[in-house]
Amino acid sequence: MPLSPWIESEVSLRELNTFGLPAVARRLVRIRDDADVRRLLAEPALAAAPKLVLGGGSNLVLTRDPEGVVLKVEIEGLRLVETRSDAYIVEAGAGLRWHDLVMATLARGWGGLENLALIPGTVGAAPVQNIGAYGIELADRLHEVDAVDLVTGAPLTLTRAQCAFGYRDSVFKQSLAGRCLITCVRFALPRPWQPVLGYLDLERKVAETGISAPSAAQVADWVCSIRRAKLPDPAVIGNAGSFFKNPVVSEDQCRDIIGRDPHVVHYPMPDGTFKLAAGWLIDACGWKGKTVGRAGVYDKQALVLVNRGDAIGAEVITLARAIQESVYGRFGIRLEPEPVVI
Ligand SMILES: Cc1cc2nc3c(=O)[nH]c(=O)nc-3n(C[C@H](O)[C@H](O)[C@H](O)COP(=O)(O)OP(=O)(O)OC[C@H]3O[C@@H](n4cnc5c(N)ncnc54)[C@H](O)[C@@H]3O)c2cc1C
Numbered sequence: 001m002p003l004s005p006w007i008e009s010e011v012s013l014r015e016l017n018t019f020g021l022p023a024v025a026r027r028l029v030r031i032r033d034d035a036d037v038r039r040l041l042a043e044p045a046l047a048a049a050p051k052l053v054l055g056g057g058s059n060l061v062l063t064r065d066p067e068g069v070v071l072k073v074e075i076e077g078l079r080l081v082e083t084r085s086d087a088y089i090v091e092a093g094a095g096l097r098w099h100d101l102v103m104a105t106l107a108r109g110w111g112g113l114e115n116l117a118l119i120p121g122t123v124g125a126a127p128v129q130n131i132g133a134y135g136i137e138l139a140d141r142l143h144e145v146d147a148v149d150l151v152t153g154a155p156l157t158l159t160r161a162q163c164a165f166g167y168r169d170s171v172f173k174q175s176l177a178g179r180c181l182i183t184c185v186r187f188a189l190p191r192p193w194q195p196v197l198g199y200l201d202l203e204r205k206v207a208e209t210g211i212s213a214p215s216a217a218q219v220a221d222w223v224c225s226i227r228r229a230k231l232p233d234p235a236v237i238g239n240a241g242s243f244f245k246n247p248v249v250s251e252d253q254c255r256d257i258i259g260r261d262p263h264v265v266h267y268p269m270p271d272g273t274f275k276l277a278a279g280w281l282i283d284a285c286g287w288k289g290k291t292v293g294r295a296g297v298y299d300k301q302a303l304v305l306v307n308r309g310d311a312i313g314a315e316v317i318t319l320a321r322a323i324q325e326s327v328y329g330r331f332g333i334r335l336e337p338e339p340v341v342i
Pocket of ligand 1: 182
C-alpha cells in the first residue's frame with residue numbers, strides 16, 4: 001500500500017542530532033499538533049510500528065537506524081494562560097526551541113527560567129529528563145504537561161506530582177518511556193520573582209560585577225557567558241552536553257571514596273546523601289582531552305564526550321564504556337549515561 005505523502009522516507013538524521021552521528025529514519029513524520037499523532041495512528045502501515053519521538057536531538061546517541069517511524073516534534077505556540085497572585089501560568093508548544101522560550105518569557109517580563117538559558121533542545125523534551133542547570137531544575141517551574149498516548153491517541157494531562165521528577169529523571173523515562181508524545185508544557189513562573197544565585201559561578205559574577213540584585217535578563221546573560229566559556233557549541237563540535245549523571249552516594253560510600261582520594265569533589269544533599277562531580281572523577285582517571293577512534297573527551301570539561309569528526313555512535317559508546325570501567329576501577333562508582341542511547 002503506498003504511504004501518504006506527509007510521511008517522509010529515508011531521512012538522514014545526521015543534521016538532526018547535535019552529536020552529528022549518522023543514522024537514517026526509514027520513515028519520518030513531522031508532528032505539528034496532536035491531531036497529527038492520531039492521523040499517524042490511523043495509517044495501517046505505521047499504527048503498530050515502533051516510534052521514536054525526536055526533539056532537537058541534543059540528548060541522543062544514535063548507534064543505529066531507528067526502527068519504525070521517527071516523530072519529529074514541531075508544535076509551536078506560546079501564550080499566557082493565567083495571571084495568578086503567585087505565578088504567571090505560561091503555555092508553550094513542545095516544538096519550540098528551549099532557549100527561544102527562555103528569551104521570549106524574559107522579554108515579556110516573566111522571570112524564572114533564566115538559569116536554564118542556552119540549554120539546547122526543545123520545550124517538549126525538557127520534562128523528559130527534568131533539565132537543570134545553575135541551581136534550577138525544570139521541576140521547580142513546571143505546572144502541567146499535555147501529551148498524547150502513542151498507542152491509543154488519547155490526550156492526557158499530567159500534574160507536576162504525576163511527572164515524578166527526580167535528578168535527570170521523570171515518569172517519561174520510567175513507566176511512560178516511549179509511550180507518549182509531549183505536546184505542550186505549562187510553566188508556573190514565580191511572582192514576585194527573585195534571582196537564584198547560589199551556584200558558585202553565579203556568585204562569582206555577582207562579586208566580579210558588583211551587581212548584587214541582577215534582573216532576570218542579567219542572570220540569563222551571565223548564564224550564557226558561563227556556558228559559552230565551558231561547553232562546546234554543537235554547531236562547531238558534535239556533543240550531547242554532559243555525558244554522565246553526577247553520581248549520588250551514601251555518607252559511608254562518600255567516606256570510602258574520600259579515603260581513595262581526599263580531593264574528590266562532593267556536595268552534601270538535603271537528604272544526607274552526597275553528590276559527586278562525575279567530571280572530576282573522569283578527569284582524575286586521566287581522560288580529559290583523550291581520543292578513542294573518532295570520539296573524544298572535551299579538553300575543557302571531562303564530562304562532555306565529543307565527535308572529533310565523522311564518529312559513529314558505536315565509537316562514542318566504546319569510549320563511554322572505557323571511561324565507566326576506569327572510574328569504577330579507581331573509585332568503585334558506576335557512572336550512568338545521561339543521554340538516551342538508540
Ligand atoms: C551543549 C549541550 C549542553 C547541554 N546542557 C544541559 C544542561 O545544562 N542541563 C540539562 O539538563 N541538559 C543539558 N543538555 C542535554 C539536552 O539539551 C536536554 O536533555 C534537552 O532537554 C534535550 O532536548 P531535545 O529536544 O534535543 O531532546 P532529544 O535529544 O530529541 O530527545 C531526548 C529524549 O526525549 C524524548 N523526547 C523528545 N521530545 C519529546 C516529546 N515532545 N515528547 C516525549 N518525548 C520526547 C526523546 O524520545 C528522547 O528519549 C545539553 C546538551 C548539549 C548538547
